[in-house]
Amino acid sequence: MGKYQRVFLIVLDSLGIGAMPDAESFGDTGTDTLGHISDTVPHLNIPNLKKLGLANLHPLKQVEPSEHPLACLARLYEKSNGKDTMTGHWEMMGIETKKPFITFTEHGFPPELIKELEARTGHKVIGNKSASGTEILDELGEEEIATGHMIVYTSADSVLQICGNEETFGLQELYRCCEIARELTMKDEWRVGRVIARPYVGKKRGEFVRTSNRHDYALKPTGPTALNALKDAGYSCISVGKIYDIFDSEGLTESNKSKSSVHGMEQTIDIAKREFKGLCFTNLVDFDALWGHRRNPIGYGEEIERFDVKLGELLKVLREDDLLILTADHGNDPTYTGTDHTRETVPMVAYSPSMKNSGVLKDREAFHTFAVLGATITDNFGVAMPKGTIGQSILNLLQ
Template identity: 75%
Template sequence: MKKYRRIFVVVLDSLGAGAMDDAAQYGDAGTDTLGHISASVERFTIPNLQKLGLANLHPLKQVAPVEHPLARYTTLREASCAKDTMTGHWEMMGLRTTVPFKTFTDTGFPPELIAELERQTGHKCIGNKSASGTVILDELGEEEIATGHMIVYTSADSVLQICGNEETFDLQELYRCCEIARKITMRDEWKVGRVIARPYVGKKRGEFVRTSNRHDYAVKPTGRTALNVLKDAGFDVISIGKINDIFVGEGITEAQKSKSSVHGMEQTIAMTQRDFTGLCFVNLVDFDALWGHRRNPVGYAQEIERFDKKLGELLPLLRKEDLLILTADHGNDPTHTGTDHTRERVPFLAHSPSMQEGRRLKEKPTFAVIGASVLDNFDLTMPENTIGTSILPELI
């Protein structure tokens, strides 16, 4: 008989907990997202994460360990040869990635790719470089509005992003162009993990604001995951945030978009009032998108504090047959050089009101223990060609 009826897996996107042993190979030696955020600010008020045991797991300058933590806690190593959103989430559900997706951070996209994109969309491409989304809007938004050209840019991630003004470019036209870009970038030499539509509003520099109508066009998972098994067995698989985009709908029974990480937590809190059986899988992207990539440790710390307040609302609503898992998909140390993700271990905190006590667990060799444990809870097994061994007995 299954132990838990509802499992909530909440991904604090990019909240790494210290460099992996091979971090130097990725240019990330000495990185520590959580530790360096704590070291960068004077105040760090996270009472709910504290009582779960976050400071027991990872030393924090302002936050003391607690004598009786509520969670079972450890760190997870990444088995995949990568440090990005898609591979991190895919690994949680059993897929190990051995060849990272392409990035075009230093050079922009090849002229041949841009020419093909222009030919098929009918729009001239401007930009074609690595940039902050807000900065490139101030630089090129007025030109895009005046000419109908298309702003194309990338970042430190494996992404091709296209901006379009909702009032002049048209949202559906933006989506059409992104669908074309997705097909073009399926070629091995151009394959990026995601094409992202970045709609915005405003008429002039300094007034441009990106809207919540963002849409991600990701590569489909390379095989069946724990999500497929859950769905096929008749269980609920509810995604909140960009989970549905990351898995391209594979194994998802219900998808909810989020306007922000705070909104994502409000949606998760609302799910505690729903009578479902299965998994609620949540991604909170603002840690990464707003603060990690922009190398802002103060903003990142404040985002964690906002999360902690919502966590304080969530915890009393959990039932004895609920399991809450907090984790991350990679690091993004806001004190590190550049703007890229960082190759780090990730935290793992598991809590249920039915747990007798919290304690430290031995570090695990892969994120995939999450998906394997979820399936084990519902008497299911991982699909072929996946990794991950259940640690459910340690979570009861």
């Protein structure tokens, strides 16, 4: 057993801190999610992030650097070829993705895929564009109910989503169609990260409501990760939020679905009050889904403030032998063009009540991959990373 009995890894989904050196090749020159939010919003009240030292790592208009930051801080660089949720999270746990997942945001899915999906499912496809899940129901829900057609849409993520009315389309039929879509999108030219069943109820526009019977058909990681190594060694690997979907349950011992990012923090706080040895891995998706993609810096800033309140509650229940790490999986600059993720560096804010070292760590090769996180966590528990993974531990710096 290493220094820390429990590690809490919390992903503030899309909270990038400045363009990667190769951002131009992704069309993301000059992006800076956190910095541009700070430049835009009228206030950014984050006392807990301030005392940890976030403004020491990345300048913020409203927040002075802490004279004595409590955390060890570093800027992490993505080695994988991509800027999506799965690529970022998988790299944290040791997987380098060399071939990026495909998105179909601009033009929808190709005719060849739609034709095959229609032939295999027996349903005509309507929609086939990038859209908000609630807006597309108002636009096409009545038509689907009347005709038995199938609403297919995507987003800025690498996803194929299918809507089905639980009363007329049927939940099991929706799942069957999604299973077919998952099979089809295993082809390299159509390979998406997730196929998502989006069931809903209601009879007319304005009354449609999505239900909790959503089901994600994700790709499994391309190899074993730090999660598999920890689980196989007998440690707890507890997930909160969409971590379960991102890793398709691989390497997890417990899963907790979240209703919101605030709820996800509340779940994490409750877990911190329990007895376990191992990792609690949390994803807070609202930063990305509600504010980044919708290009709303004001809402994003307010979400950061809500997180800071819950962070304060979590800090109060951390034990001397706990390690907390805050990070992100990519950027999603709400002041940038379009609605897509942005290719950015991400923060690493590492804190323990027993930690003696603090401040911004000098840049070193280990920080040029998100996989420093998985390598450090497994090192802490004396567990070897799986063969073929990347990342090097910086546990000796987090003391």
